[in-house]
Amino acid sequence: MKERESKLRIKSMLCCLAMLSGLMTTACASQGGNAGASEKKIYVIGQTEGMQFWDNVKLGAEQAAEEFHYDMHFSCSKSVSDIEGQIKLMEEAISSHADAIVIAPNNSDALADTVKKAKDAGIAVVAIDADFNDMSMRSSYVGTNNLTSGKIAGRHATEAFEDIQNDKVLIVTHSETAASAQQRVGGFQSVVGPYYGSQMQAIAMAAREDAMKQAMAQAQAGGNNENGENAGGPPEGIGGPPDGAGGPPDGAGGPPDGAGGPPEGVGGAPEGVGGSPSGEGGAPEGAQGSPIAAVLNCGGDVNIAKAQTMEQLKQNPDIKIVYATNETSTLGVCQAIQEMEYDPDELTVIGFNSNEAEIQYLRNGVLDALIIQHPYNMGYLGVHYAGQVSRGSSVSALEDTGSMYVTMDNLESEEVQLFLDPAGFTN
Amino acid sequence: MANNAKEKKSSGGLGYAILAVVFALVMLLNFGLLNWTYNRAIQTFNLTSNESRTLNSANGILQSVNEQFMQIVAQLGIPQQHLGTIAGMFPAVKNAMNEFESLEGHDELAERRFKHARAYVDAYEQKMIEYRTQLTNLLEAGDEDALNAFYAQLPDIYESEIAPIQAAASQMLTATTSIMASAANARTVSLTRMMNVVRLIMLGILVLGEIAILFAARFRKRANEEISRKTAQFADASTKLMRSREKMEDIAVISILTGLKNRYALEQDLGDRLAEEQFNIAVFDMDNFRSINDTYGYEFGDEYLAQVAERLKTEFDQFADIYNITGNEFCFVFKRTVSDTQAIRLVDSIAAVMSSPYTIFNLTVQLSVSASTYHYLAGDCLNVNSLLVKMDNVLRNAKRAGGGQILQVVNI
Numbered sequence: 014m015k016e017r018e019s020k021l022r023i024k025s026m027l028c029c030l031a032m033l034s035g036l037m038t039t040a041c042a043s044q045g046g047n048a049g050a051s052e053k054k055i056y057v058i059g060q061t062e063g064m065q066f067w068d069n070v071k072l073g074a075e076q077a078a079e080e081f082h083y084d085m086h087f088s089c090s091k092s093v094s095d096i097e098g099q100i101k102l103m104e105e106a107i108s109s110h111a112d113a114i115v116i117a118p119n120n121s122d123a124l125a126d127t128v129k130k131a132k133d134a135g136i137a138v139v140a141i142d143a144d145f146n147d148m149s150m151r152s153s154y155v156g157t158n159n160l161t162s163g164k165i166a167g168r169h170a171t172e173a174f175e176d177i178q179n180d181k182v183l184i185v186t187h188s189e190t191a192a193s194a195q196q197r198v199g200g201f202q203s204v205v206g207p208y209y210g211s212q213m214q215a216i217a218m219a220a221r222e223d224a225m226k227q228a229m230a231q232a233q234a235g236g237n238n239e240n241g242e243n244a245g246g247p248p249e250g251i252g253g254p255p256d257g258a259g260g261p262p263d264g265a266g267g268p269p270d271g272a273g274g275p276p277e278g279v280g281g282a283p284e285g286v287g288g289s290p291s292g293e294g295g296a297p298e299g300a301q302g303s304p305i306a307a308v309l310n311c312g313g314d315v316n317i318a319k320a321q322t323m324e325q326l327k328q329n330p331d332i333k334i335v336y337a338t339n340e341t342s343t344l345g346v347c348q349a350i351q352e353m354e355y356d357p358d359e360l361t362v363i364g365f366n367s368n369e370a371e372i373q374y375l376r377n378g379v380l381d382a383l384i385i386q387h388p389y390n391m392g393y394l395g396v397h398y399a400g401q402v403s404r405g406s407s408v409s410a411l412e413d414t415g416s417m418y419v420t421m422d423n424l425e426s427e428e429v430q431l432f433l434d435p436a437g438f439t440n
Numbered sequence: 441m442a443n444n445a446k447e448k449k450s451s452g453g454l455g456y457a458i459l460a461v462v463f464a465l466v467m468l469l470n471f472g473l474l475n476w477t478y479n480r481a482i483q484t485f486n487l488t489s490n491e492s493r494t495l496n497s498a499n500g501i502l503q504s505v506n507e508q509f510m511q512i513v514a515q516l517g518i519p520q521q522h523l524g525t526i527a528g529m530f531p532a533v534k535n536a537m538n539e540f541e542s543l544e545g546h547d548e549l550a551e552r553r554f555k556h557a558r559a560y561v562d563a564y565e566q567k568m569i570e571y572r573t574q575l576t577n578l579l580e581a582g583d584e585d586a587l588n589a590f591y592a593q594l595p596d597i598y599e600s601e602i603a604p605i606q607a608a609a610s611q612m613l614t615a616t617t618s619i620m621a622s623a624a625n626a627r628t629v630s631l632t633r634m635m636n637v638v639r640l641i642m643l644g645i646l647v648l649g650e651i652a653i654l655f656a657a658r659f660r661k662r663a664n665e666e667i668s669r670k671t672a673q674f675a676d677a678s679t680k681l682m683r684s685r686e687k688m689e690d691i692a693v694i695s696i697l698t699g700l701k702n703r704y705a706l707e708q709d710l711g712d713r714l715a716e717e718q719f720n721i722a723v724f725d726m727d728n729f730r731s732i733n734d735t736y737g738y739e740f741g742d743e744y745l746a747q748v749a750e751r752l753k754t755e756f757d758q759f760a761d762i763y764n765i766t767g768n769e770f771c772f773v774f775k776r777t778v779s780d781t782q783a784i785r786l787v788d789s790i791a792a793v794m795s796s797p798y799t800i801f802n803l804t805v806q807l808s809v810s811a812s813t814y815h816y817l818a819g820d821c822l823n824v825n826s827l828l829v830k831m832d833n834v835l836r837n838a839k840r841a842g843g844g845q846i847l848q849v850v851n852i
Contacts, residue, residue: 080549080619165600415604428563428605438559
């Protein structure tokens with residue numbers, strides 16, 4: 014009896030040992046399997062649903078989440094003007110106890126309260142594509158240096174002027190409030206305005222020189238002239254630099270740094286829709302000295318962009334250069350030009366971003382150039398940095414993902430393809 | 441029975457042996473795991489160090505390339521020198537990246553990011569080659585206007601073609617490093633956990649071992665206690681057995697009625713002495729004792745004998761060994777210390793005691809006593825029986841003569 018009892022005890026001890034070992038092994042396996050997992054929850058909030066640009070942002074965000082083991086949730090507001098939608102998405106992220114929010118703000122100021130609420134809840138905020146006016150609202154901005162990209166567009170636009178005195182530029186922007194739109198327009202104007210001013214000044218100088226030469230020749234040829242007292246002066250209307258042309262006009266030049274507030278020319282955009290050159294900016298004095306025919310705001314809607322562009326082109330045949338600041342505005346402009354059956358050589362069109370339809374417009378000549386951004390890297394680095402910030406690491410406060418000027422000449426090059434087809438290089 | 445116990449004992453021993461082997465194996469396994477975990481940790485550390493070193497090196501050189509190109513853009517220094525430096529830097533970048541690729545054990549996702557970074561580095565190098573060639577040609581041609589025009593375009597080229605690729609290459613290389621660090625960290629955490637688990641298992645085994653030892657000690661103690669208890673029980677039983685045996689032996693040699701030794705005892709005690717010793721012996725018989733039994737019953741007679749025996753024991757036990765050889769017949773073997781003369785006197789005293797009145801159940805009875813005495817000499821008789829026959833004959837003669845007489849056995 015006792016023998017049996019002791020045997021039972023030994024058996025039970027062996028069982029305990031086996032169970033313990035089994036438990037440990039299970040623990041090992043489960044821990045090994047979960048070792049790489051992270052509980053960081055990151056919400057990425059884009060600007061516009063259904064845009065290929067945001068699809069690429071999403072791809073980058075997804076791959077970063079995969080590589081760094083984050084739980085990533087991607088969503089977009091309905092359009093770039095849907096501020097309420099973005100606030101709602103942010104509220105959702107806050108109530109879901111997100112660790113970080115990566116957002117492309119539709120309106121820097123309107124989102125301020127919600128961002129503050131998120132930060133108060135300990136949620137890291139990283140801006141992508143469009144920055145906040147108040148940089149303390151975010152830990153990092155990952156995106157295009159929109160001012161630089163605007164300047165690149167502007168520099169190439171200046172090459173397209175054939176008749177600087179008469180050629181006009183139409184700007185179609187996607188938002189009045191988004192900093193990205195403001196800076197792209199500002200950068201563009203900061204190049205085009207001074208260029209126009211210097212060109213006009215040169216023309217005026219040349220005209221004055223010609224007039225002076227003409228006057229001197231007349232004086233020499235006229236001999237005894239009773240009105241000789243007037244001969245030395247320039248003819249009226251020619252003398253001196255014209256008002257708006259002598260320097261960078263306020264409305265066209267934008268702020269010197271281009272990054273501050275919206276340029277006046279952008280702020281007054283709605284009035285500029287009228288098509289009158291005087292309507293392109295809030296600065297009447299700049300109207301005379303600016304090549305900018307109008308700055309239109311389509312609010313991120315292709316159809317509005319198209320309608321506005323058609324109306325402007327009809328009203329102002331001097332428009333020879335069109336600059337669109339994002340995907341929707343570019344598509345609207347292209348559709349308008351196609352519908353109006355413009356000769357591709359008549360207009361120089363510089364668009365923004367790189368969806369398939371835009372690339373197609375570039376291939377068939379409707380578009381002359383595209384400023385392409387790197388949405389994939391915005392999504393990727395945005396999530397990567399958001400994760401780092403939520404872990405308490407410091408990240409670069411400003412990460413320029415770059416922009417490239419793409420024409421048919423370099424469309425197929427590897428560096429452009431790297432920007433256009435990130436999936437091709439990462440899958 | 442003995443075999444069965446042996447088998448049980450050996451099966452218990454086997455159990456402990458199996459337990460010990462299992463403990464040893466698990467411990468061995470744990471040591472193996474610990475060793476493996478440690479080696480993995482070292483490997484992870486080395487791999488991460490090498491990965492970071494190669495990627496940081498590549499990234500650092502790329503930034504130097506960028507700085508050199510920026511100096512060309514800003515028209516600082518001698519462009520040919522910058523171009524030469526840039527040309528010499530790319531092989532170093534490639535070497536660092538090739539070294540990275542040759543390392544084994546990369547995280548799969550880090551590898552994907554590295555390939556992406558490599559594509560940017562390659563594109564960046566192509567761009568550099570393109571503009572380096574263009575600038576070299578212009579410098580060699582010595583066309584100032586063309587050169588100035590090129591320099592005028594360079595900031596734009598840098599901003600829209602060079603910087604974005606360089607930035608992306610750098611960002612992706614840094615991201616690769618971060619992924620590797622993250623993966624290494626995860627691996628380290630996992631290994632640390634595993635190490636802790638192994639330690640826990642070892643601790644568990646040690647605790648179980650301790651428990652096993654305690655149990656074994658307890659079993660042993662209980663078994664010892666059981667043996668002691670059984671030994672005590674056995675000893676007790678043995679004592680009891682011995683006592684009962686003694687008792688039985690006593691019963692065999694002692695008269696139940698009188699408590700005196702019986703005839704068998706006489707035979708045992710005297711048997712060995714007959715051939716070599718001399719002694720005085722006397723046999724007493726109460727005359728007509730049968731009439732007592734017949735008159736008052738056996739119970740009365742028994743009580744009478746018991747009282748007589750009791751008095752005899754009390755008074756003569758020190759002088760002789762007393763035997764109750766039949767119902768009313770008593771035999772006295774005088775001790776060596778009792779002289780012949782003293783023996784004769786004692787015989788008289790005994791006869792006097794026996795024939796004195798006794799009160800039995802409130803009745804006083806008195807019987808005379810006949811006796812035969814024998815000064816036995818060594819070798820007189822072959823056995824006790826013949827001795828008693830001799831003495832009984834003399835006793836019978838005394839009774840025939842009317843009883844109340846003491847006769848001596850005469851040696852022939």
